[in-house]
Amino acid sequence: MADPKTILAFGDSLTWGFDGVTRTRHPFESRWPNVLQAELGAGFHVIAEGLNGRTTGYDDHLADCDRNGARILPTLLHTHAPLDLVILFLGVNDLKPFTGAGARGAAMGMGRLIEQVRHHAWSGGDGDAAPAVLVVAPPPIRKPDDPDYGDTFADAVEDSKSFARRYGDLARERGCDFFDAGTVVTTDPHDGIHLDADNTVALGHALAPVVRELLNERQG
DSSP, X not given: OOOOEEEEEEESHHHHTBOTTTSSBOOGGGSHHHHHHHHHOTTEEEEEEEOTTOBSSOXXXXXXXXXXXHHHHHHHHHHHOSOSEEEEEOOGGGGSTTTXXXXXXXXXXXXXXXXXXXXXXXXXXXXXXXXXXXXEEOOXXXXXXXXXXXXXXXXXXXHHTTHHHHHHHHHHHHTOEEEEGGGXXXXXXXXXXXXXHHHHHHHHHHHHHHHHHHHHHHHO
């Protein structure tokens, strides 16, 4: 029996499944990587690697864990090899003023992540090639009802609207596939950043045909 096609979903709290209202985790079946797995079915294996607060490639010195995506990604590529697809879904935390990155910096960080996947020393088996890369732009954030988030992201609402353009341009330049999450989901008005259960489920459903077609074309 052939091994399943393995997909690494690399992201932040939107991938982890953070509920902005309860500040807990969405149920297992509502998190988009698990919805994607259920939609794809047998023959596919979706690995969820989401971390709250993760950036594309910038340090958060106030955190009690390493949130720098570019620093941890090579380790995860080794851990889960061989891979057929890496989904990169990051950027919102780059908008925090103390990272100093913004959407432009997030696109630069995303470019670094793409190159890490492309130039990784793949060693999971004979003839392993670099996996395909799917860049996913986060949906624009909104002014939140929760003042805790408003203080952190208030000045980033307009900047977040450029994610789709910046990531789309980057994907075309690097020859990657691209998906704009903002075409199918909107952020929860309570905190303006995260996805409620209905939206994270919707994202998993929307990504399924994209991923299936991408991997079928790669096989062909």
